Amino acid sequence: MKSIAISGSVRQNVGKRDAKELRYQGNIPAVLYGGQDQTHLSVSAADLKPVLYTPDVVFVELNIDGKKTRAIVQEAQFHPLTDLVTHIDFLELFDDKEVAVNIPVKLTGTSPGVKMGGKLVQKLRNLRVKALPNNLPQVIEVPMESLEVGKSFRVAQAALTDAKILNNSDDTIVSVIMSRALRQAEQEAAKATKGGKK
Numbered sequence: 001m002k003s004i005a006i007s008g009s010v011r012q013n014v015g016k017r018d019a020k021e022l023r024y025q026g027n028i029p030a031v032l033y034g035g036q037d038q039t040h041l042s043v044s045a046a047d048l049k050p051v052l053y054t055p056d057v058v059f060v061e062l063n064i065d066g067k068k069t070r071a072i073v074q075e076a077q078f079h080p081l082t083d084l085v086t087h088i089d090f091l092e093l094f095d096d097k098e099v100a101v102n103i104p105v106k107l108t109g110t111s112p113g114v115k116m117g118g119k120l121v122q123k124l125r126n127l128r129v130k131a132l133p134n135n136l137p138q139v140i141e142v143p144m145e146s147l148e149v150g151k152s153f154r155v156a157q158a159a160l161t162d163a164k165i166l167n168n169s170d171d172t173i174v175s176v177i178m179s180r181a182l183r184q185a186e187q188e189a190a191k192a193t194k195g196g197k198k
Contacts, residue, residue, distance in 0.1 A: 001138055003059040004050055008032075008041040010065055019087075028085050032062065032071060034092035039064060045085060052076055052085065055104045055125075056138065062090060070133070072101060093133045100166060102126040105173055106139040111147035113176035117185065118149040122174045124167070127155065131163035140165075147176045 011018065011029065019029045022042045032039040041064050051058045051073055062069045074091040078084065093099060104126055114120050127140050137160060142153050152175035155167045 001059050001133075001136055002056055003061055004047075005061040005063065006043055006047045006051070008043040008062055008064045011040040011042055014040045023084075023086065028088055030088040030090055032064070032069065032090040032092055034071070034094075035069075043088065048085060048088065057101055057103055057136065059093070059133070060090065072099070095132065095134060098130050098132055099136075100128055100130045101136055103129045103137055104139050106141050107144055107174060108141050109144040111144040111176050113147050113149040113151065114144075116149060117179055117182035118176040119179040120174065121177055124155075124171060124173045127158065127173070128166040129160065129163050130166055131160075135162040137163060142173055144174075147174070149176050149178055149182070151176055 008030065011022075014029075022029055023045075026045050027042040028045050028048060030041050030043050032041060041062075043062075051060060057072065060071045060073065062071050070093045071090040072093060073088060075089040076085055077087040079086050091099065105122070105124060107122070111118070111120065129136060129140070140158055140160065142158065144153075147153060152172045154169065155165055155171045155173060156169035158165060158173065
């Protein structure tokens with residue numbers, strides 16, 4: 001699992017005015033929870049970019065005024081107009097405590113159905129996975145080699161060791177459907193066959 005070090009400072013004042021001042025200085029108000037105590041802190045907005053603007057799950061090595069803690073971003077709030085980060089919730093990680101995280105899906109290989117002209121439809125780009133932090137996969141690979149036209153790959157088919165997928169097992173991750181072009185080609189082929197039989 002990727003890991004990024006971020007420095008933070010404990011916030012002395014926890015109010016709207018203080019939060020606004022922090023953002024003006026290029027920092028983001030944040031909360032670290034999951035341990036015995038909640039810690040209100042601020043982190044640099046620039047430091048957060050490699051954590052937030054990536055599909056990957058990233059562990060954060062938080063250094064808060066000299067105290068180091070391993071965490072993940074549990075939730076990020078964004079400004080509705082500017083899309084800038086306004087608040088971050090960090091969840092502290094413990095080696096012996098399971099955590100639920102969204103893990104990205106990675107499609108591997110080539111679908112024979114797509115080669116024939118079928119259309120690939122990916123319904124789920126992330127799966128909710130529960131595991132101990134050290135057992136969390138970086139990605140969940142979904143093999144495409146068996147996906148013919150009309151076939152789907154469901155959550156139940158995704159195999160993980162030492163981790164549990166929390167999504168509904170019947171949910172479709174990806175499927176290959178009949179494209180308009182392929183349907184037309186098949187209809188034309190069927191007409192040609194009928195015509196040839198006369």
